[in-house]
Amino acid sequence: MSIRTGLFAASFVALGVVALAPTTSVAQADPSFPFDVTLTRALGFRTSPSLEGGFVFSGRNYLQPPAKLKLLRATGPLWRPGTFCEAEHAGKTGYIRCDDKSAMAVGAASTTPTAPTSTPAQTNPAGAPQYKSKNSFGVSCGNTMEACTEFCKQACDILPSGGAHCPRVPGGEGLLPESSPLLKDLPRDLKYVKTDRGDKGTSETIEGLRRLDAWLASSPDRAKYNYTVHVSNCWRDGIVDSQKECYFIMKGKDPRDLKLAMPGATPHSSGKACDVHLIDAGGKNAVPSSACTADAQTGSSIDFKTASRLLDEAMTNDKVNAQRLNYEAWHYEWGGAVRDDDCRCKAPECQQKFWPPSCTPRGCKAH
Numbered sequence: 249m250s251i252r253t254g255l256f257a258a259s260f261v262a263l264g265v266v267a268l269a270p271t272t273s274v275a276q277a278d279p280s281f282p283f284d285v286t287l288t289r290a291l292g293f294r295t296s297p298s299l300e301g302g303f304v305f306s307g308r309n310y311l312q313p314p315a316k317l318k319l320l321r322a323t324g325p326l327w328r329p330g331t332f333c334e335a336e337h338a339g340k341t342g343y344i345r346c347d348d349k350s351a352m353a354v355g356a357a358s359t360t361p362t363a364p365t366s367t368p369a370q371t372n373p374a375g376a377p378q379y380k381s382k383n384s385f386g387v388s389c390g391n392t393m394e395a396c397t398e399f400c401k402q403a404c405d406i407l408p409s410g411g412a413h414c415p416r417v418p419g420g421e422g423l424l425p426e427s428s429p430l431l432k433d434l435p436r437d438l439k440y441v442k443t444d445r446g447d448k449g450t451s452e453t454i455e456g457l458r459r460l461d462a463w464l465a466s467s468p469d470r471a472k473y474n475y476t477v478h479v480s481n482c483w484r485d486g487i488v489d490s491q492k493e494c495y496f497i498m499k500g501k502d503p504r505d506l507k508l509a510m511p512g513a514t515p516h517s518s519g520k521a522c523d524v525h526l527i528d529a530g531g532k533n534a535v536p537s538s539a540c541t542a543d544a545q546t547g548s549s550i551d552f553k554t555a556s557r558l559l560d561e562a563m564t565n566d567k568v569n570a571q572r573l574n575y576e577a578w579h580y581e582w583g584g585a586v587r588d589d590d591c592r593c594k595a596p597e598c599q600q601k602f603w604p605p606s607c608t609p610r611g612c613k614a615h
């Protein structure tokens with residue numbers, strides 16, 4: 249199974265998703281703040297008014313239409329290049345681009361605060377297809393393009409532009425909604441393990457991170473290299489991911505050729521996986537999500553192979569007890585059997601049998 253990376257998700261939105269949704273032009277005078285809007289295009293929800301800004305929800309960088317926001321104020325004239333708006337969404341405050349009126353439909357001015365909401369797509373819409381298969385993490389449309397095309401045809405509408413919009417991807421087992429009681433905020437009080445604000449996981453994941461921190465505290469190798477661990481991208485909204493995958497399936501492209509999975513549950517959508525990176529003493533990421541070759545240049549003082557070994561040893565030992573996806577050096581999970589045919593590995597086999605990580609499911613087989 250291919251595991252989607254945050255890096256890829258970000259570039260995907262930049263390259264394609266924005267073209268999918270119909271644009272709406274709103275013929276009215278500029279509204280006065282605060283006012284409500286409904287997105288008609290995916291927009292980044294950031295912690296600062298800049299395209300360089302980090303994201304408010306680490307598992308969901310881009311808010312997808314039809315997300316509703318309350319815009320509080322703007323950094324400049326509305327709908328002009330470079331203008332950002334401070335906005336409230338799902339109980340959080342952040343910034344979205346306010347430089348293109350066609351990216352959102354403006355609603356009536358409102359003075360009542362928005363209530364925290366779950367992703368609208370989490371309720372199963374009328375006419376939604378059913379998942380007919382299962383994978384290790386929950387529901388699945390199946391393993392073949394044929395089965396998943398059938399699924400996506402019911403979940404998606406073809407747009408006049410030839411693209412697809414997939415509002416009827418249903419929820420199901422292993423597709424935890426953000427509001428699921430099984431998901432908790434990751435701990436922020438660990439010494440050697442840094443987590444992102446807003447990132448969530450199951451209690452199994454959270455306990456694993458606490459065991460990791462304790463293991464690192466007494467690790468001679470951790471002390472020798474003076475490294476820390478950055479955990480990112482644990483739970484992700486599997487319906488949003490599946491919507492993107494259906495978009496490609498409707499174009500006849502197999503998502504697995506694009507480092508994506510088939511629509512359905514994944515380790516991330518079930519809250520059991522995290523993308524984990526080794527950060528050297530200089531703050532450089534020595535196991536980035538872009539490292540897919542033996543000679544990957546990371547800019548870190550610790551070479552990629554050594555850093556990947558250190559991370560495997562920290563994550564998959566008998567105390568911490570995570571397992572790695574054998575073709576991605578950064579993707580670890582708690583739970584499940586370690587079987588070669590499931591593309592999972594532990595130290596030292598990850599390096600002995602699966603080096604270098606190829607970053608595609610075709611690298612699942614031992615080298």
Ligand SMILES: [Zn+2]
Pocket residue numbers: 251252253516521522523578579580
């Ligand atoms: Zn991952």
